[in-house]
Amino acid sequence: MSVTPFRPIQGRRIFEEILDQLEQAILDGHISAGDRLPSERQLAEQFNASRTSVREAVRVLEALGVAKVKPGAENGAVLVEKPDDALRLLLRFQLALRHISIASVIEFRTVLEPWSARAASERATDDAISRMQAVLVAMGNPIVGPAEFHQLDATFHIEIARAAQNDLVVLVLDGARTSIERIMLDALSRVPDWPATRVRIRDEHAQIVNAIAKRRAEDAETLMKRHIRSFYDEIGL
C-alpha cells in the first residue's frame, strides 16, 4: 500500500477548460444561481473557442442540473435556482449499469429518512410543519389513486428532509427516491387492497408529523424507520 506522487497526464479538452472557468466564475461570484449565461455565440467569442466546444460545456452543465437551456431571444442558458433533479439522470444510468442496486437505494433511504425525521424534530420551523400537515390533508382524499398518492408521498418526504435543513440530504434523498420511481409506481399499482393501504400509509405519516410537531425526535426516528420498512415490504421489494 504505497502512495505514488504521480498523477495522470491527460490532455485537457477545450470544453473542460470552459467548464473550469465557468466554475471559477461562479465561485468568484461573477455569476450565480438564477443568472443567465451569455449566448453560445458570445461565449464562443469570449473563450476564443468554437460554438461546438461551448455547446458541449453547456450540455454538461445541463446534465449536472446546473443550468437549464431554452431557445429564443432573451432566453438562453440559465443557472438553476434549485437543483431538483440533478441526480436523477446520473442515478438512472448508474442503476442501469448495475453499478448500484435497487436494494442499496432502498437501504439508503432506511438510513437517511429516519435521520431526517429526527433532525426535523429538532429543527423544523412552524411553517415546515404546516406544509407537512397540508400534505396529510391532501392524502386524506379517498379519490386519489396510487400515482397521485405517490406524488404526495414524494412531497411529504421532501418536506421532512428540507425541515432537517441539510441541503445535501435533500438532494440525494430526492434523487434516490426518483431514481426508482417507475419501479415503485409499478409495484404500487399492484397493491391488492389499495384503499386500505392508502389509509394505513397516511396514518403512519400522520404519526410521524405528530412526533415532529411535538419535538419527540426519538419517536419520529423510530416511526419513520418502521414506515419505510413496512412500505417496501408491502410492495414486495
Added chain:
Amino acid sequence: MSVTPFRPIQGRRIFEEILDQLEQAILDGHISAGDRLPSERQLAEQFNASRTSVREAVRVLEALGVAKVKPGAENGAVLVEKPDDALRLLLRFQLALRHISIASVIEFRTVLEPWSARAASERATDDAISRMQAVLVAMGNPIVGPAEFHQLDATFHIEIARAAQNDLVVLVLDGARTSIERIMLDALSRVPDWPATRVRIRDEHAQIVNAIAKRRAEDAETLMKRHIRSFYDEIGL
C-alpha cells in the same frame, strides 16, 4: 395542495433521444459496463443523426461518470466499470452555486460514516478487514505528509463503505468527501502539530478497524462518529 395530471411539454432534442436509447440498450443488456460503444460516426449513422448530436450525448455520459472517452484507433467511448468520481463534478458545481453547503456535506458524513462502520462490522469479509489493516500500516509511516495521508484516509473510508456493501453509500460518501477535498487539504496543511495529529488519527482508525474486526458494531459506530467529529473540529470546520 392539489395534484394536476398535467406535465410540461418539452421539445425533445436529438441527443436526449440518443441518451434514452442508450439507457434502454443498457437496461436490455445489449451493452454493459466495460463494453466499448461504436464510434461516433457509426452511432451517428445508426441513429440517423449528425455526429454533433451523438457527441453531445457521449459528453453527457462522460459527465455522469458513465463512460470514459479516449481518442485513437481501437479506443473510443467505453462504459466505465466502477463509477468512482461520478458525483465529483456534480457536487463541485452544486457547492459552487451554494445549492449545498460545506456544513451539510460534513454533517452528511457524520451520519453515513458511522452507519458504514456499523454495517461493516456485520458484513465485512476477512479480505476487506485485511485491506483496512494494510491502510493502517501505510499510515504508520512517519514520512507521509498531509497530502499523502489524506489519500490514505480516503482509501480507508472507502474500504469501510465498501465493506458495508451498499453501492449507493459508497458512491455518495466518496463524492461527498472528494467534493470538499481541496478545502480539507488546505486545512490539513495548516495543522499546528502534524506528527501528533497524524498519530492520533491513525490511532482512531486503528480502534475502528479493531472494533469492526471483532464485530463490535456498536463500538465501531460510536468510534467513527467521534472520529469524524474530532477530525473536522481539529481542522476548524
Added chain:
DNA sequence: ATAGGGCCAATTGTCCAACCAATCAACATG
C-alpha cells in the same frame, strides 16, 4: 529470432459555415 523505429489506419477533438426552429419584443393594424 527479436527488439526497435517508423508508417498507417482508425478514432476522437476541434472548428467552421450554414440553415432550421423557437421565442419574444416591438411594431403595425384593425
Added chain:
DNA sequence: CATGTTGATTGGTTGGACAATTGGCCCTAT
C-alpha cells in the same frame, strides 16, 4: 385597445474539414 405580423436573437442540427492521438503493422538492424 386588442390582435396579428415581423424581425432579431437564441439554441438545435447538419455536413464537412483538418488536427491530434492511439494502437497495430511491417520492416529493418542487431
